[in-house]
Amino acid sequence: MESKLKELMSKDEKLIWQGKVQNINVFDKTNKGYALIKLIVGLSLLLGLSLLYIIDTLNRGNKVQWLIVFIIAIIFGFIAIKEILEANKLKKAEYFLTDKNLFNLSPDRSIILPLSSFEIYSYTVDADGNTSLRVGKNAQKIKDYKLRNACTYPPDISEKTGKCTKAVFYNIPDIDNFKQALSSLAE
Numbered sequence: 001m002e003s004k005l006k007e008l009m010s011k012d013e014k015l016i017w018q019g020k021v022q023n024i025n026v027f028d029k030t031n032k033g034y035a036l037i038k039l040i041v042g043l044s045l046l047l048g049l050s051l052l053y054i055i056d057t058l059n060r061g062n063k064v065q066w067l068i069v070f071i072i073a074i075i076f077g078f079i080a081i082k083e084i085l086e087a088n089k090l091k092k093a094e095y096f097l098t099d100k101n102l103f104n105l106s107p108d109r110s111i112i113l114p115l116s117s118f119e120i121y122s123y124t125v126d127a128d129g130n131t132s133l134r135v136g137k138n139a140q141k142i143k144d145y146k147l148r149n150a151c152t153y154p155p156d157i158s159e160k161t162g163k164c165t166k167a168v169f170y171n172i173p174d175i176d177n178f179k180q181a182l183s184s185l186a187e
Contacts, residue, residue, distance in 0.1 A: 001094045001105045008110060009098060017097040017181040019173035024148075026087040029127040034145040035083040042080025046073055086152055093151075095169060097181055102133075104151060104169060113155045115185060117164040123179070130171040133178075138166035 005015070026035055049072050057064050089106055096103040104111035113135065121135045126144045134140055134147075135155065142150050148170050155167030172178050 001096075004105055004110065005096050005103060008103065008105075008112060010100065013098045013100050015096060015098050016185065017095075017174075017178055019095050019178065021090055021093045021095070021171050022173050023128075023130070024087050024091045024171065025128075026084050030130070031083070031087075031145050031148055035087075038083050039080050042076050042078075042082075046076035046080065049076065083149070086149055089152070090148065090170065095172060095178075097178065097185075099185060102169065102182075109152065111151075111154050111167075113164060113167050114157075117155070117157050117162060118186075119161075119163040123175070131175040133169040133172055135167040135169075136163070136165040139168055142166075142168065 009015075050069050053068060053072065054064055089108065093104060093106040093109075096105065100115055102113045102115065104113075118135055120137050120140065121133060122140060124132050124134060124144065124147070126132070126147070132147045132151070134142065138156065139150070147168050150166075150168040151170035156165045157163065158165055
């Protein structure tokens, strides 16, 4: 990740803090209900629509097109396991704080939030003890069980004001040193 960071940093930018996301459990206390609901809904739709298609096709006396069943399985199977996939991606994420930006980097994603876009931010500790940084007024409204997923999206920055309206950095490791580093940059 550090080589990826060097590519993204400007020449005069200085690394202040870094940390690797740890202790990601798909079915932890905070996310268990949401992940199970998505899993059950996705699998129910997969089975229900597949059976409905097969029964309807056979009742009409037609031959079942297994490609259609396969497409249904791919679409709703993905919905069912999306939370598991996102949680596993997050296990590879690393956060970097420079004097100009906050980075969320993983093998398939580069999220950059300029520190100059910070207006409102807060820290949240969920039921599992994970501390997340919420940046922007809209991030303050996100339910705890949606924070993990929210951190996989790029920040929303207002074109009008240049300020961040929504960004999440989930499960920040070494949170005390991170807070100290971030507050020292604000001075």
